[in-house]
Amino acid sequence: VLVVEDSPVIVSVVKYFLELEGFDVLVAPDGNVGLEMARRERPDVIVSDVNMPGLGGVDMVRQLRAEPRTADMRILMLTSETSVESEEASLAAGADDHMAKPVEPRRLAARVKALRARRP
């Protein structure tokens, strides 16, 4: 699983609970690094923040979906925005799932497991 998130606190929590479920976790601090790591590491699932410095999560998803090598990756977006518009923007860009912060780590791990199981 690749976690793209700029908050060290959220990274620590998410990484720990995903590792507890047996996932190998990679971390990128923003969308640009996330994009590069996704191309290079080909993770099964990406968990990404929406608002980050540099390339944001929604733009990163668009680019991943546009490239044949990364187009089929499963992507879950995490955001502090609770609006329907924010969720629509994530899903319209090609994200498979969307969760609002605050992060509930066990719920997040369950969603990631489900996404991984759906991988073609």
Place this chain on the structure above:
Amino acid sequence: MSTDSLANQNSNPLDLSLFDDLRAERDSLPKDFVSSLIDQVLVEVTARINDLKDADRRQDAAACLRHAHRLKGSAGTVGAHRMATMCEALELCGESGDLSRAGIIIAQLEMEFSRVVPALDRERQRDLSGER
């Protein structure tokens, strides 16, 4: 002051769900995980509050929105929900471009953080003592 707001001030400033979950997994946690996490919270929140003060000083609404948004996510994740709510108010200031109330809200945020710090320290002590 109303009874509700007094009760609110006296209640634990931290929702302990995350720390309860971590305690439940104590055997599989790295030994200093909780302590390191708390250190990260202290560093990250302090940095974001300073960013917010700077944004207010420069009357930079976009920066206020950005920093409030970031702090809301991390504060909420560790259970500091009142801080997260104050960040929402700051987001609204940033979105509207009107920072006239931002300074007051940032001061309230700092005050709330001063209540969260000892609560985090209690969680650190519970972890160090091996409490489940």
